[in-house]
Amino acid sequence: xxxxxxxxxxxxxxxxxxxxxxxxSEKGYAVSTALxxxxxxxxxGSEEYDVVFTDIKMPGMDGLEVTKRIKxxxxxxxxVIITGYGTAENEAKAKVLGVSGFVQKPLTPxxxxxxxxxxxxxxxxxxxAQEEEMAxxxxxxxxxxxEIEGRLKSVARFVKNVALLIAAPFLGLAYAIAFPFIGLGVxxxxxIRAWRQRSRTV
Amino acid sequence: xxxxxxxxxxxxVWHWINATGFVALIVTGLQIRYGGLIGLMSFETAVDLHNxxxxxxxxxxxIWLFFYLFSDKITVYxxxxxxxxxxxxxxxxxxxxxxxxxxxxxxxxxxxPYNKFNPLQRMLYQIIMLLIVPIQFxxxxxxxxxxxxxxxxxxLGGVRVVDTVHVLIFIFFAGFLFIHIYLxxxxxxxxxxxxxxxxxYEEEEDEAGEDDPGRKSTRGxxxxxxxxx
Numbered sequence: 371x372x373x374x375x376x377x378x379x380x381x382x383x384x385x386x387x388x389x390x391x392x393x394x395s396e397k398g399y400a401v402s403t404a405l406x407x408x409x410x411x412x413x414x415g416s417e418e419y420d421v422v423f424t425d426i427k428m429p430g431m432d433g434l435e436v437t438k439r440i441k442x443x444x445x446x447x448x449x450v451i452i453t454g455y456g457t458a459e460n461e462a463k464a465k466v467l468g469v470s471g472f473v474q475k476p477l478t479p480x481x482x483x484x485x486x487x488x489x490x491x492x493x494x495x496x497x498x499a500q501e502e503e504m505a506x507x508x509x510x511x512x513x514x515x516x517e518i519e520g521r522l523k524s525v526a527r528f529v530k531n532v533a534l535l536i537a538a539p540f541l542g543l544a545y546a547i548a549f550p551f552i553g554l555g556v557x558x559x560x561x562i563r564a565w566r567q568r569s570r571t572v
Numbered sequence: 573x574x575x576x577x578x579x580x581x582x583x584x585v586w587h588w589i590n591a592t593g594f595v596a597l598i599v600t601g602l603q604i605r606y607g608g609l610i611g612l613m614s615f616e617t618a619v620d621l622h623n624x625x626x627x628x629x630x631x632x633x634x635i636w637l638f639f640y641l642f643s644d645k646i647t648v649y650x651x652x653x654x655x656x657x658x659x660x661x662x663x664x665x666x667x668x669x670x671x672x673x674x675x676x677x678x679x680x681x682x683x684x685p686y687n688k689f690n691p692l693q694r695m696l697y698q699i700i701m702l703l704i705v706p707i708q709f710x711x712x713x714x715x716x717x718x719x720x721x722x723x724x725x726x727x728l729g730g731v732r733v734v735d736t737v738h739v740l741i742f743i744f745f746a747g748f749l750f751i752h753i754y755l756x757x758x759x760x761x762x763x764x765x766x767x768x769x770x771x772x773y774e775e776e777e778d779e780a781g782e783d784d785p786g787r788k789s790t791r792g793x794x795x796x797x798x799x800x801x
Contacts, residue, residue, distance in 0.1 A: 476682060476684065478682075478684070478687060528641075528642075531641065531646045531650075532641065534646075534649075534650045534651060535640075535641070535646065535649055535650075535702065536702075537651060538649055538650065538651040538698040538702055539698045539699050539701075539702040539703035540703075541651040541653075541698070542651060542694070542695040542696075542698035542699045543699055543703065545655070545658060545659075545662075545695050546695055546699065548655075549659075549662075552659050553663070556659075556663065
């Protein structure tokens with residue numbers, strides 16, 4: 371059986387930790403939270419985490435200092451900065467420390483899920499990613515290749531956007547038509563669940 | 573207080589031209605269709621105005637379309653491809669509008685430039701902006717010069733069919749206008765969304781929210797159905 375991947379969220383705002391917990395627990399991650407740098411380092415000392423999220427502005431030790439210490443101890447652990455006060459200076463400092471991501475609050479549940487998956491993927495395939503990066507660097511040194519690659523990417527993005535835009539109203543219409551049926555189904559399901567619970571208590 | 577830039581300039585320009593155009597089209601449309609009931613202007617003036625404003629609104633639509641086609645904010649109109657996720661979020665939003673809003677519960681949706689609409693708005697605006705509005709433009713254009721477009725009109729089932737579709741959509745839009753204005757008043761303050769459509773910025777408290785880290789969970793901060801496309 372696969373063990374749950376461990377995530378540590380460091381933020382002095384409890385709500386942030388709770389939000390990560392709610393989003394990631396649903397997806398099978400084991401989420402721990404810490405309210406400051408000291409608590410986080412203590413937790414990192416006793417347990418190994420697969421990915422760490424940290425805020426920058428915290429009382430006592432700031433997120434960059436926490437990152438530095440975690441990276442010194444376990445350089446393979448991906449650390450992602452989550453901040454509401456993202457400055458270019460902080461971002462540059464974070465990059466120097468080798469963070470896996472620097473994201474601005476507010477975060478949607480999809481973003482939380484996405485950056486966690488990305489950070490874990492980087493951890494799982496560092497060698498492959500490095501090789502790919504090196505190969506990419508060699509190829510992208512050619513300016514023509516870079517230009518063509520850029521053009522192709524923007525054309526592909528445009529085509530995808532147009533396709534999604536064309537599909538959007540039809541999908542929206544399908545969702546709208548199915549809405550009452552789905553609603554009825556959910557209502558029946560909730561009713562059955564409530565009835566079962568009630569008969570169990572009686 | 574956080575300020576989130578959700579309504580870029582082209583969208584604001586498009587929105588207010590569109591709003592004015594729609595009111596003019598509804599008024600002149602009423603005059604054309606129900607001339608016996610109201611007498612704001614002569615039939616000929618109403619037809620002329622309706623045609624001219626119609627072309628302005630069609631042209632204006634392309635400001636909106638081109639802006640989104642060539643902007644990364646097009647994600648605002650992208651459909652949710654996972655039905656399970658879509659309905660879960662949509663029912664959460666319905667629950668909020670049904671009774672959560674009356675209890676002062678936090679709005680489950682938080683607007684940002686790339687995800688401006690809640691699931692219900694997104695569905696509605698996808699259908700309106702990308703299906704109903706273009707149908708209205710096409711039927712309007714055909715009715716503008718029935719002789720020139722006789723082939724197309726015939727192909728669609730005749731003038732009666734084209735006219736019925738045009739009028740039904742006109743009635744829908746006339747009703748939608750009132751709902752849109754009412755729902756736009758359900759923001760953080762009654763005028764918050766209206767102001768945002770002039771300034772471009774929605775305002776949100778700094779305090780972190782329950783659903784999304786770093787977001788405030790007060791009622792109506794962004795994501796009300798009144799938010800214009």
